[in-house]
Amino acid sequence: MEQFLQLLPQCLLDGLTLGVVYAIVALGYTMVYGVLELINFAHSEIFMVGAFAGTEVLLYLQTYGYLTGIPAPVALVLALIVAMFLSGGMGVLMERIAYRPLRNAPRLVPLISAIGVSFFLQDAVRLVEGLWKNAFYLTAPSIFPTSIQISANLRLPVKSMVVMFSAVVMMLGLHMFVTRTKWGKAIRAVAQDRDTSALMSINVDRVISLTFFIGAALGGAAGTLFACQYSLISPYVGFILGIKAFTAAVLGGIGSIPGAMAGGILLGVLESLGAASLGIATNGAMGAEYKDVFAFVILIAVLILKPSGLFGEETGEKV
Amino acid sequence: MLKNSLLGQIDKKYLLLLGWTMIIGVSILFYLFPQSGLFFLLFLCSLLVLYYLPVNNALRYLAAAIILVGIMPLVGMQNTYYFDVITQVGIYASLAIGLNIVVGFAGLLNFGYVAFYAFGAYLYAIFASSQAANFIPAAVAHFPLSGHWFWVFLALSAVLTAGLGLLLGFPVLRLRGDYLAIVTLGFAEIIRIVFNNLDKPINITNGPKGISPIQPPELFGMVLNQPIHFYFIVLVILVLTIIIASRLDSSRIGRCWAAIREDELAARSMGVPVVRMKLLAFAIGASFAGVMGVIFAAKQTFVDPSSFGFMESIGILSMVIVGGMGNIAGVIIGAVGVVMLQLNILKEFSEYLGQLAAQGILNIPSQVDPAKYEKLIYGLILILACIYRPQGLMPASRSLPAWLKKKGKDQITNGIQEDKTDVT
Numbered sequence: 001m002e003q004f005l006q007l008l009p010q011c012l013l014d015g016l017t018l019g020v021v022y023a024i025v026a027l028g029y030t031m032v033y034g035v036l037e038l039i040n041f042a043h044s045e046i047f048m049v050g051a052f053a054g055t056e057v058l059l060y061l062q063t064y065g066y067l068t069g070i071p072a073p074v075a076l077v078l079a080l081i082v083a084m085f086l087s088g089g090m091g092v093l094m095e096r097i098a099y100r101p102l103r104n105a106p107r108l109v110p111l112i113s114a115i116g117v118s119f120f121l122q123d124a125v126r127l128v129e130g131l132w133k134n135a136f137y138l139t140a141p142s143i144f145p146t147s148i149q150i151s152a153n154l155r156l157p158v159k160s161m162v163v164m165f166s167a168v169v170m171m172l173g174l175h176m177f178v179t180r181t182k183w184g185k186a187i188r189a190v191a192q193d194r195d196t197s198a199l200m201s202i203n204v205d206r207v208i209s210l211t212f213f214i215g216a217a218l219g220g221a222a223g224t225l226f227a228c229q230y231s232l233i234s235p236y237v238g239f240i241l242g243i244k245a246f247t248a249a250v251l252g253g254i255g256s257i258p259g260a261m262a263g264g265i266l267l268g269v270l271e272s273l274g275a276a277s278l279g280i281a282t283n284g285a286m287g288a289e290y291k292d293v294f295a296f297v298i299l300i301a302v303l304i305l306k307p308s309g310l311f312g313e314e315t316g317e318k319v
Numbered sequence: 320m321l322k323n324s325l326l327g328q329i330d331k332k333y334l335l336l337l338g339w340t341m342i343i344g345v346s347i348l349f350y351l352f353p354q355s356g357l358f359f360l361l362f363l364c365s366l367l368v369l370y371y372l373p374v375n376n377a378l379r380y381l382a383a384a385i386i387l388v389g390i391m392p393l394v395g396m397q398n399t400y401y402f403d404v405i406t407q408v409g410i411y412a413s414l415a416i417g418l419n420i421v422v423g424f425a426g427l428l429n430f431g432y433v434a435f436y437a438f439g440a441y442l443y444a445i446f447a448s449s450q451a452a453n454f455i456p457a458a459v460a461h462f463p464l465s466g467h468w469f470w471v472f473l474a475l476s477a478v479l480t481a482g483l484g485l486l487l488g489f490p491v492l493r494l495r496g497d498y499l500a501i502v503t504l505g506f507a508e509i510i511r512i513v514f515n516n517l518d519k520p521i522n523i524t525n526g527p528k529g530i531s532p533i534q535p536p537e538l539f540g541m542v543l544n545q546p547i548h549f550y551f552i553v554l555v556i557l558v559l560t561i562i563i564a565s566r567l568d569s570s571r572i573g574r575c576w577a578a579i580r581e582d583e584l585a586a587r588s589m590g591v592p593v594v595r596m597k598l599l600a601f602a603i604g605a606s607f608a609g610v611m612g613v614i615f616a617a618k619q620t621f622v623d624p625s626s627f628g629f630m631e632s633i634g635i636l637s638m639v640i641v642g643g644m645g646n647i648a649g650v651i652i653g654a655v656g657v658v659m660l661q662l663n664i665l666k667e668f669s670e671y672l673g674q675l676a677a678q679g680i681l682n683i684p685s686q687v688d689p690a691k692y693e694k695l696i697y698g699l700i701l702i703l704a705c706i707y708r709p710q711g712l713m714p715a716s717r718s719l720p721a722w723l724k725k726k727g728k729d730q731i732t733n734g735i736q737e738d739k740t741d742v743t
Contacts, residue, residue, distance in 0.1 A: 039497045101706050108428050109709045111497055112640055115633055116701030123695035239629070243508075246501065282520075289516045296505035303498055304490045 004280050009154040011272045017160040017229060019268020020167035024222035025245035026252070026260035027174060028091075028215035034191040034255040035211045036103075041114035042094055043219055044242020045121035046087050048235060050220025051227045052125055054083035055140040058227075062141045072143040076162065076228065083224040084217040090121075091216020092209050100205070118239075126235040137234045140227040163225045170221060171261050174214070178257060187211055191255065240292060244271075247299040253309025262310060271295055331373060338372040341365055342382065346390045353398040356667050363655055370648060387554060392547055402546035404662050406618065409553035410611055412654035413560045415638040416647060417607025420564060422636065423645035423715065424573060425600035426580030427492070428500040430632055431507030435605040437627035438483055439476040439612020441514060441524060444622045446472070447534040453522045466537030472613050480609025481602040488601040492594060507632060515624040529623025536617050549618045556614065560607060565647055567603070576600055580645075630694070634661075637697060641704050643711025652712060661693060 025047050032040040057079040061067045067075055098117045102110045129136040147157035178184035189197040190207045198204045226241070227233050244267060252263025275291035302309065345365040349358040369382055395402035414436060421429045445451050447469070451462040491502045518526030535544035536552070543552070567573050575596045578586035587593050616622050634657060642653020704711070 039501065098702050098706070102709070105705075105709050107497060108422075108426075109705050111428065111500060112636070113702050113705035116698045116705065118698070119633070119694040120698030120702065123692045123698065127692060127695065243501075243504070247505075250498075250501075290512065293509050293512050296509050299505050300491070300502050303494055303502055307494065307498065 004277055006153050007276050007280075008273075009151075011276045012269060013154065013156065013160065015269035015272030016265065017163055017268070018272060019248075019265035020164050021222050021226050021229070021264075022241075022245045022248045022268050023261045023264025024167055024170060024218050024225075025241065026249040026264045027171070027257060028219040029246050029249040030252070030254055030257060030260040031187075031211050031215040033249070034257075035187065035194075035208055036099070037107075038099065038110050039114070039246070040099075040215075041111065041242075042098075042117035042121060043215070044238035044245070045118045045125075046091055046094075046216045046219040046238075047223045047226070047242060047245075048233070048238035049090055049121060049125060050083040050087040050223030051233045051237060052129065052138065052223070052235075053086040053220065054079040054224025055138050055227045055233060057082045058141050058143065059138070067141060067143065073162075075143055076166075076224075079224050080166070080221050083220040085220075087220025087223070088213040088217035091212040091219070094216075095209060095212040100208075122235045122238075129235070137232065138227075140231050140233065142231065143228065159228055163229050166221070166225055170218060174218065175257065177214070183207075183210060243299075244292075244295045247295050247302075250299060250309055251302050253311040256309070256311040259309055259311030266310075267295060267298065270298065334373065338368050341368055342372075342386070346386060350390060350394055353394045353401070356663060359401055359404070359663070360659065363659070367652065392550065395547060395550060399546045402550050404658070406546065406550050406553050407662060408655050408658045409550075409557045410615060410618075411635065411638060411658050412651045413553070413557050413611050414608060414635050415642070415650045415654040416560050416564050417604045417611070418635050419639050419645065419647065419650045420567065420576075420607070421600050421604035422639055423650070424568060424580065425576040425597060427597060427600060428497070429503045429601075429604070430500045430629070430636070431487075431503035431505070431510075432604070432608055432635055433627045433629075433632040434503075434507035434510040435480045435483060435608035436612045436615070436631075437507075437510055437514060437624075438480050439609035440616040440622045440627070441530075441612075442476050442479065442609070443469070443472045443613040443616045444530040444533050445523065447617070448530050448532060450523070450525060450530050463534050466534045466542060469534075469536030469613070469617055470538075473610055476609040476613045477606040480612075481606035483609075484602040484605030485598055488598045492597045492601065504629065504632075507627075507629065511624050511627050514627070524624075527624060529621055529625075531621040533616050533620045533622070535620065544620075549614070552614060556610065561647060561651075568645075568647070572596065572599065634697070637701055637704075639711075641700060641711060643713040643715055645715030646711065646713050649711050649713030649715070656712075657697075660696065665693060665696070 025043070028043045028046065029040060032038060032043070058067070058075060061070075061075055061078070094117055098113045099110050102113060126136045129138070142159070144157070144159040144162055147155050147159075150156050178187060186197070186202050186207045187210065189200065189202055190204055190211075194204055197207075223233075223238075226237075245264065248264040248267040249260045250263070251267055252259025252261070271291055271294055274294040278290055278294075342365040345358065345361045349355075349362040352358050366383065366386065369379060369386075372379065391405065395405075414432070418429065418432045421427050421432070446462065446464050447466070448463050451460075451464075455462070487503070487506055491499060491506075494502060514524045515527055517524040518528075524530065535542055536548075537543065543549070575586070575591045578589065578591050579593055579596055583593060615626075638653035638657045639650050640653070641656065642651065643649025
């Protein structure tokens with residue numbers, strides 16, 4: 001128990017950092033689900049594309065020696081902007097090619113084409129990186145190497161603070177956009193009732209494209225932040241993270257934006273605590289290798305016990 | 320329709336002649352050139368031709384039996400590689416038929432089908448290797464068990480995986496389609512992670528290193544470890560699978576599944592026991608996978624967790640989708656297509672590109688080896704299939720029950736069924 005208490009602050013911090021990444025990715029799932037009732041399986045690959053784009057920008061800055069010349073936050077913002085636009089564009093393209101033609105198809109069909117997109121993107125990135133860099137594992141340059149020792153048991157890396165700060169800025173920005181602007185109102189209207197919003201002269205197709213753009217841009221930004229925090233990325237990094245972010249979205253109540261934020265942070269903290277305490281509780285027989293199981297068990301439990309999630313509305317089945 | 324007008328123009332005799340010439344010709348060519356990949360593909364195509372050929376069913380089955388029991392083994396003796404390929408095709412076809420029961424018949428999207436396959440494989444692997452000695456004392460039983468137990472494990476695995484399917488099905492079958500998909504995915508990942516890490520505290524699965532060697536099956540004292548043995552085991556199981564699945568489809572249970580798939584609410588209000596039927600579909604599908612898992616473990620004599628990833632589940636699912644959900648023949652074609660793409664076509668293509676590169680005609684970097692980009696091609700196929708053929712290559716058609724069919728029998732002349740709906 002004492003051992004656990006010593007680990008607790010560091011666990012909470014790590015969990016929080018991971019949690020905000022989950023939260024931003026979960027926003028993409030939840031927004032798309034809100035307007036289309038579609039689980040965008042390929043969102044995890046959008047995240048991965050963002051991670052690669054951001055890392056490539058940082059690597060480019062590094063090889064040409066700009067990284068030492070400009071302040072680190074500027075480099076990060078540059079990487080984030082490139083990643084967001086690339087991922088956002090990819091999201092819009094994906095919707096146009098793989099989802100729009102299937103909008104009136106049975107529910108299972110777009111889910112399967114989403115998996116197709118996901119596989120395609122994984123190997124496409126691998127192919128491009130393989131041709132370009134001759135290796136498809138990238139290591140992001142560390143741009144915030146310092147960390148602050150707060151107490152004996154707690155080290156606060158600057159990069160974690162940067163990740164959390166950027167995440168909070170993005171979530172606030174999204175919240176303002178959705179609640180205060182005309183386009184945000186349109187997104188909410190389409191999520192509520194697509195046909196009626198079309199009658200109210202809302203261009204539904206454009207709103208859906210916009211939703212995909214925003215969700216994907218956030219996913220791309222999360223990818224870049226992930227690369228900054230954990231350095232090593234591969235084309236297959238998105239899969240497991242995507243599932244967890246989806247778990248976070250479900251945990252918070254899918255379709256609900258504040259739910260996704262809360263769910264992400266909660267899941268990150270739970271996972272980090274779970275991984276740490278499992279090893280202690282079983283005396284090292286079972287350890288951190290079961291941390292993925294943890295997320296899946298939470299997912300299954302939430303879906304069975306409270307499918308509407310923490311913040312979701314209770315909706316009856318439409319007949 | 321094109322097919323009908325063609326049938327009308329060309330005399331049926333010529334069509335038959337053409338078909339039989341192709342089937343027999345290709346079989347002979349394949350026998351003469353057992354190394355040729357092209358003839359192997361044509362050989363598989365000739366089975367498809369046989370499927371469509373307008374002859375009566377007895378003749379069709381006889382011809383199929385001659386091809387599969389006579390010609391294929393003759394060629395396989397000369398080139399065991401194609402034996403391996405066709406055995407692989409058979410295993411995946413059976414898996415796809417099993418998944419088709421869940422996805423195609425009952426309309427429940429299952430992304431975790433491979434979990435049951437893994438369970439079956441590990442079940443046999445643990446007890447048919449010295450692995451079980453780690454947790455069962457030697458006084459109880461001596462491990463590895465002999466190959467005679469293979470047959471017991473086939474049945475045991477079917478029962479236990481069906482139980483596992485029920486266990487998973489009970490809580491999750493209330494969930495709507497896409498949620499169900501995610502939960503089954505999570506379940507499969509849990510199973511895989513557990514198998515991957517169950518080498519401590521007690522070494523049950525030997526962790527990521529996998530279990531090897533596994534006892535080959537035995538029958539009346541004969542050890543079955545040659546490709547030809549597995550070919551016949553898989554063939555028998557595949558035929559059984561096809562019979563069971565098609566009988567189920569045209570039974571009362573199958574009609575219940577179709578009703579649930581088309582409209583759950585309507586089915587429920589018509590008195591279809593929705594929960595029981597869904598559970599049944601889940602359990603039957605699972606038990607098919609469990610049986611194939613045992614065969615897989617015995618054939619490979621080695622299992623490790625990497626054979627049972629998410630990719631595998633999607634591979635099987637794509638066979639079902641591409642072939643045609645709900646249609647057994649379609650699903651088999653899907654399985655043949657996907658496995659051939661994986662094992663044969665991509666490989667031959669990359670070898671061909673390699674030859675070109677060696678001759679200096681084409682200069683391609685080794686990173687662009689098509690065999691490495693299976694997922695890219697899978698992905699494209701899935702997207703294109705969803706957009707252009709959401710029903711699959713061979714869409715399912717609901718056939719009439721037997722008593723109604725009798726009425727329509729006079730419309731079926733000489734084995735050619737005239738499609739009345741096309742007239743209007």
